[in-house]
Amino acid sequence: MxxxxxxxxxxxxxxxxxxxxxxxxxxxxxxxxxxxxxxxxxxxxxxxxxxxxxxxxxxxxxxxxxxxxxxxxxxxxxxxxxxxxxxNVPSVLRGLREHHSRLPEIVEARSTLEVKLAELAAERRTDEDLQAIDEALDVMAAEVASGSKGAHGDELFHRAITAAAHSGVLAQLMTFIAGMILETRLESLGQPGRPEQSLASHRKIADAVRAKDPAAAAAMMLEHIDLVSDVALLHQDPA
Structure with missing residues (x-):
């Protein structure tokens, strides 16, 4: 058979x-x-x-x-x-792959939350809020001028924009994803020329907030998120 x-x-x-x-x-x-x-x-x-x-x-x-x-x-x-x-090497590679896979979702979260925060900041900011924003810009400018990435000033700036929005719930959501945003911040500021580009982008957002122009502030923040989210790791495909 x-x-x-x-x-x-x-x-x-x-x-x-x-x-x-x-x-x-x-x-x-x-x-x-x-x-x-x-x-x-x-x-x-x-x-x-x-x-x-x-x-x-x-x-x-x-x-x-x-x-x-x-x-x-x-x-x-x-x-x-x-x-x-x-x-050990396996744990590092596993961490890299997990980081790579969640990058797009972190970008989505930032685009959703921070664009709204910038809009609200332009509507609700006080003179004290503007002072905190300007101080953050000064810190980042000094860091970049010294040759560093400007990560601390970058963090202070986004924190100041969040505070200027005067939205407790949105602030809590930003705190929740702060660790994930730190991942993208370090990676973005590690790109050649990115610290200077990010600082210039921050200044545009600050100008819109200072002018109390919500639409411009939202547009500038979205442009900024698009800029800083363009990192080399997202362009790395399997060989």
Whole structure:
């Protein structure tokens, strides 16, 4: 009797190859392991590290930003990348993939909440609110001028806009997603030329709030979110 074998109807899916930044992050973690670096140790300068890994400094910078977002390293102006803790490679790659997958949703949340907050800030701001906004701009400008990313001033600015909206519920929602926004802030400000672009964008929002122009404030905030949400990680497709 002839036995007829059944042909499987479900095809085996292809295994996705690691993205470039994942490969580089893995190389970085291997380097940390082989060099026996521990928390508090500083990684080599970007130029030296790029040469050792055989990649461009721009490519290395994106991998370092990804590690900073995950809290593995702390990139300090004038000091370099300092190791915060030494995780295992699988956990780092898993964290990167989770971060990559939730980026679009974080952008959606920011577009929904912060555009409305800017509109309300233009309607409700007080002189004290304007002072806080201007002080935040000054802090960021000083940071950028010194060569740093301006992350602290950036955070102060968005916090000041939120306060100027005088909406307790929206403020609570912003607090709830603050950690996720920090991820996008660090990643965005790590893009070449982005700190200067973000500062200029902040000034446009502040001008609209100062002029009590809700429509302009909302439009400028939406433009700003579109700008800062354009990060290299979203353009990384599987190789």
């Amino acid at each position: 002839r036995v007829t074998r059944k042909t499987p109807t479900q095809q085996i899916s292809r295994v996705a190859r690691p993205r470039l930044y994942e490969q580089l992050v893995e190389q970085l973690m291997d380097y940390v392991e082989s060099a026996e670096l521990g928390p508090g140790d500083t990684l080599p300068a970007e130029r030296d590290l790029a040469e050792r890994l055989g990649v461009s400094r721009a490519t290395l910078a994106q991998a370092l930003v990804a590690l900073e977002v995950l809290g593995v390293i702390d990139v300090q102006h004038g000091t370099g990348a300092v190791l915060v803790y030494r995780p």
